[in-house]
Amino acid sequence: MRTIQQLTSEEVKTIKIPLKKAFHLLRTKHNITARMNFSCCGNCGSYELGEIVKEKKLDGYVFYHHQDEDNFKEGGDVYLRYGKGVGAITAHGVGRLIVSVCKEVGLQTDWDGTDEKCILVKGTEYLEQWRKDEERRQKIGRIQQNIKLSRLRTERYEESIISEKDAIIALEKELEELKNETSR
Numbered sequence: 387m388r389t390i391q392q393l394t395s396e397e398v399k400t401i402k403i404p405l406k407k408a409f410h411l412l413r414t415k416h417n418i419t420a421r422m423n424f425s426c427c428g429n430c431g432s433y434e435l436g437e438i439v440k441e442k443k444l445d446g447y448v449f450y451h452h453q454d455e456d457n458f459k460e461g462g463d464v465y466l467r468y469g470k471g472v473g474a475i476t477a478h479g480v481g482r483l484i485v486s487v488c489k490e491v492g493l494q495t496d497w498d499g500t501d502e503k504c505i506l507v508k509g510t511e512y513l514e515q516w517r518k519d520e521e522r523r524q525k526i527g528r529i530q531q532n533i534k535l536s537r538l539r540t541e542r543y544e545e546s547i548i549s550e551k552d553a554i555i556a557l558e559k560e561l562e563e564l565k566n567e568t569s570r
């Protein structure tokens with residue numbers, strides 16, 4: 387169970403990175419207009435994008451509105467609203483496309499496949515996974531840094547051992563020379 391709490395701006399940014407990527411893919415690869423934080427409500431947004439879709443002859447649209455954005459910032463999950471365009475793709479087809487593109491960018495969704503139902507993007511799950519990955523990345527970084535430092539120290543020890551040995555050789559040579567002088 388998760389408790390509803392306000393996300394930090396850092397957390398919002400983290401979830402929005404893959405979300406932006408998904409919306410970008412839908413626009414550029416799938417002929418679907420995709421708008422984040424668009425319009426005041428589901429009805430207005432659907433109407434406005436429906437007009438754009440007709441005008442630009444697109445295959446569909448997807449968006450989430452201002453209230454969705456507020457809810458997203460509180461809970462971490464976001465509902466996507468979508469619809470068909472002027473092409474052969476049905477609303478269901480548009481929904482399936484959105485779900486698959488979300489998966490492609492690492493976002494899990496919850497959708498029962500019906501045309502009227504919004505697609506829930508599980509931002510909180512993404513955040514949890516991201517945190518775990520981040521923790522692992524930091525651990526790896528720390529270990530790599532420790533190995534590097536130990537290697538540097540070892541190199542320095544080796545260098546100082548070599549110079550100590552050279553010093554002994556030089557002193558022994560000097561000693562030998564002095565002994566030879568006195569015996570002459």
Ligand SMILES: [Zn+2]
Pocket residue numbers: 425426427428429430431
């Ligand atoms: Zn409205």
